[in-house]
Amino acid sequence: MNGKSTTTRTKLERGRSALGPALELVHTGRAPTRAVLTSELGVTRATAGAVAAELEALGLIKVDSSPGSAAGSQGRPSHRLSVLDSGPVALAAQVHSDGFRAALVGLGGRIVATAPGCVAVMADPAQVLGEVVEAGAQLLRESGLRCVGSGLAVPSAVAEPEGTALNPLHIAWPAGAPVREVFSACVRAAGIAGPAFTANDVNLAALAEHRHGAGRGAQHLLCVATGHRGVGGALVLDGRLHSGSSGLALEVGHLTVNPEGRPCHCGGRGCLDVETDPLAFLVAARREPGPEESLLKQSGDLLRTEYGDPDVRAAAEELIDRLGLGLAGLVNILNPDRIILGGLHRDLLEADPERLRAVVADRSLWGRSGSVPILSCTLDHNSLVGAAELAWQPVLDDPLAALA
Amino acid sequence: MNGKSTTTRTKLERGRSALGPALELVHTGRAPTRAVLTSELGVTRATAGAVAAELEALGLIKVDSSPGSAAGSQGRPSHRLSVLDSGPVALAAQVHSDGFRAALVGLGGRIVATAPGCVAVMADPAQVLGEVVEAGAQLLRESGLRCVGSGLAVPSAVAEPEGTALNPLHIAWPAGAPVREVFSACVRAAGIAGPAFTANDVNLAALAEHRHGAGRGAQHLLCVATGHRGVGGALVLDGRLHSGSSGLALEVGHLTVNPEGRPCHCGGRGCLDVETDPLAFLVAARREPGPEESLLKQSGDLLRTEYGDPDVRAAAEELIDRLGLGLAGLVNILNPDRIILGGLHRDLLEADPERLRAVVADRSLWGRSGSVPILSCTLDHNSLVGAAELAWQPVLDDPLAALA
DNA sequence: GCAGTTTGTTTACTTGCGGCACAAAGTGAG
DNA sequence: CTCACTTTGTGCCGCAAGTAAACAAACTGC
The missing domain is CATH 1.10.10.10 (Winged helix-like DNA-binding domain superfamily/Winged helix DNA-binding domain)
Incomplete structure (x- = not known):
């Protein structure tokens, strides 16, 4: 300071x-x-x-x-x-358990071009990031647009200021992998202009939703979302991402929401991570989980098409109650003025919005803070758009200096 | 917005x-x-x-x-x-369970004059605030100094934007009492110049410590403190108090730190509020609690003078473990770069700093975030100084406009 | 006592931006 | 269609915050 x-x-x-x-x-x-x-x-x-x-x-x-x-x-x-439609773009990249994706994103969060995700060998960060950056470079060449910078979203906490991935559990990367460094090197090697940034995917999703989606206008925005496995959280305060002093804030996956619940790899029991993710839902609904990279779709489809099934409904209500407990705990500490949910949590909200809101209100200490609006994420590819926001930020802060 | x-x-x-x-x-x-x-x-x-x-x-x-x-x-x-020694001052006031206190505070958090706390009938907010404001007005008359504004610290969550005290449990005020309104009216009635502000005492203590005490230079400062009864928390982000969208953030008293613990008036069990406050300590140490308004002193003295006593030591370690659990939960969500403790928590820290730090580190998910420095509050009357900070804020924001 | 270093002061000069007057482009009434 | 009215865009003037540069002041060390 x-x-x-x-x-x-x-x-x-x-x-x-x-x-x-x-x-x-x-x-x-x-x-x-x-x-x-x-x-x-x-x-x-x-x-x-x-x-x-x-x-x-x-x-x-x-x-x-x-x-x-x-x-x-x-x-x-x-x-x-x-x-401007033909203005500069940011290169956005995302890595998740079912592959990766590259896109060009203009101002306003407008996705100009996208290279579809490809399932690939996930073991080596340098290889994966090399591929995704190359896909982005290809998009840039095809479009002929100017690039202001690059951003990468990863499904892991990213430690600041080093930029290492602390828990890339659901992709087969080593813990502590220097993703920011590797990504920057790939971007430079590909000859892509502008600075390169790396951050957690849920954080970036929250940032994107705050600027272009369901979070617009919120002063204290809490975002909670699942991927295929695990739960992430993020907080946007006064328009800026709050990721704590070392990037580890809002890692909410290990809030206890069920003291007698199933054990978690963190050593505790009944963590949000293992009680409210797609796998937990499928197990609670007595369904056979498919391959990991389709758990989110499988559980979402199940919720939307078979909500009449007693097993599905019971499982949904159980997860809603657990999620509500976790959200209430966060509300008591953070007092947000809006909550947005992504992944399976969004599907759970839409399956029974009243139940979730009632649980949160009931378990909040103050009626006021518990009546916080809970909404669904509205942007497609919000992590990708958020990654682009990182790259755009220098331009937004000082257009002349950034484009000089 | x-x-x-x-x-x-x-x-x-x-x-x-x-x-x-x-x-x-x-x-x-x-x-x-x-x-x-x-x-x-x-x-x-x-x-x-x-x-x-x-x-x-x-x-x-x-x-x-x-x-x-x-x-x-x-x-x-x-x-x-x-x-400047003879410069303007802010009128600071504080109400707590053993009375009230008024003071004049200059720039730099310098306490210029103070009227000692008087135990008084506590039932009626208007009466109490009238007395404390009158004491402040007396100080102002005696000093002859210019007043830039007034600030009041209350031991209760203060709802924004109305300024009502939601849980003034430990002083005999009605829940929802419009303290800001009443305080402002008293200030105006006494002819005291400048705007009047009201906020929670722990929040104000954190603000004061951030600017003049143990929190200087911290970017993400977490403060947790006890009074005679109960526990409060506060967060200062980038130099500004984060009190949430309706003033209810960091009301940490009802974090669960002992699932099998004693029941709490909030309906839960084993809340930080009832597991780590002075009364809990005295009970755990098998001592007879004295009058409510001296619980903090009694327990602090006990810790400092009889730490050799097995009962005292066991009670301290139990409370340290519970406090550490609560702090670790907050660390996992907020990822602060410094924690400061006040009231009995400060005494517990000083009784066995290593134990508390070890518990926090052990229960934190990430080694990094768990090694956050934990320090004692260093300012005398930090809530009072913080109340003055509120009154000084307009001057700090724009000296010419505020002093015009 | 003199070179070297750091800080305070004075004097232009640049420039972002408010204030103002006026022009431009629409609406609605008659 | 014309005219009053409303709201927005533009050109011009001037203020004042703050930079830049040159100079003066105050202290250290040799």
Whole structure:
């Protein structure tokens, strides 16, 4: 925090100071017109106009002076602002238990191109990341678009500041693998421009949902989600990801939600991780679990198509109760103003929203905090979009410096 | 968050923009000299000089051009910066189970004057707050100092944005009492200048420790403390208090730390509140608890003077283990980079620091996050100083506007 | 006493941005 | 269709925060 910042910012390095906030407003869809931009920034129309023109000159946004379908209100119609379709993109990559995926993501969380996931040998991080980066490089070559940076989402806690994967249990990587370093090296080796970032997938999903999905406008957003195995959590505070002092915050998989529950590899019993993930659901519903990489789909389909089956319903209610207990514990500590659920938890919410909300409210200490809205994630590929957010962040912070 | 801020900041309202950050640096002791101020602000020497001169002209700080005891390094000695002894003060008030206390607190957390706590009839918030505000008004009259605002610390969760006390269990106030409203009314009625603020005492203690005590420099500071009864928690993130979306975050008293433990009024069993507070300690140590308003002192004295006694030692170790379990749970969710303990928890830490640290490390999921430093609170009257911080905040944010 | 180092001060100069006046582009009433 | 009205965009002026650069001041060590 301290330590004599020796970097005296010179005037030349700084851009127009309102440039970053303005771009963020357009990026998150909170500034559909120049008039709104003016009021959101709290500056004069003259300044907002100059800022918008500069962002347009940078090739980031588009200013439509011919509105066409006007809003219908009185007065002169405002120029519409939108992200530029042919603007720069970020390279987003994701690794999960059923393969990997690469995509190009423009401003506004718009997925421009995507390379479908391929199941591959998972043992060696360098090999897997080399492949996914190569797939991304191919997309970049095909599109001919400028790249502002790269982001990678991994299904593991990522320790800060080193960027090592602490528990990539569900992909066959070694614990402590230096994923950030490896990913950066792959990106550099492929000749891809811009910085490279790596973070946990649920954290990135939460970030993406906060900016473009179900979390928009929340000040204290809690996100809990499953993959095929295990449970992850994330917290977005005032628009910034809160990942703790060493990246390990909100690793909620080992909250105890059933003191007499099944043992967990962490040494405890009845952890959220083993009580509310897809495998737990299938076992509780007395179904035969399929291959690991389709557990999420299998359990989700089961919930949606056979909810009438007593076994399925009983299993769902059991998991909802356990999940609710875990969420209530988090609510008591974090007091979020919105909760969003992904993976199987989303399916559980949609199967019986009232039951989940009732459990959370009942187990919360304060009525107020327990009545927090609980919503489903709404973005496709939210981890991927979140990975792109990381790469976009320098541009959002200071467009001039980042694109120089 | 959104909603067209119609308040277009005019140029006249804004002061020198670096004024607030500069005052905060002096306030928290991070800018002992003008040269350090220059580098911390990241501005030129000319700007830092102008800012320091302006703060001096406002009567907030003192610039000692004759250093006397120089640092001994090379070059021209820098002017020393310090808060002005005769500068304005904030009125701080605290209510707890053994009475109340009023104080005047200057910049830098310096307690200028204090009115000793008086045990009084506690039933009526308006009466109690009227008395404490009157005591503060008396201090202000005696000192003749200017008052920038008032702050009140209460031993209860304070719901936002209304400012009602949700669980003032250990003082005989009704749940939901509108303490902020009542306190503001008392302050206005007494003719005391400036805005009035109200918040939870442990939150304020954490804020004070972060700025002036054991929490200085921490980015993610977790504070846990007892009063005479019950346990409170607080989190300071990047220098700002995190109290959740409705003020109810970090109400950690009802974390389960002993599934077979004694019943708690919240309906659960073995809550931190009833397992690690002074009363629990005295019972575990087989001592006769004295009057409620001296439980903290009684248990602290016992720990310090009779730690050789097997009963005392066994009780301490039991409480340390339970506290460690609770802290580990918080560490797994919040991943703080420092923990500070107050009240009996501080005494427990000092009785056997190694044991507590070992328990926390053992029950943390990640070795990294479990090795977080655990320290004692160091400030006297930290809740009182924290209450003053609330009142000082507008001045720190914009000195010109706040003192206009 | 003199070179070297670090800090404070003075004097332009740059520049982001507010304020203002005016032009532009729509709506609705008659 | 015209005119009043509302809201938005643009050009111009000026302020003031803060940089940059040159100079002065104060202390150390040889």
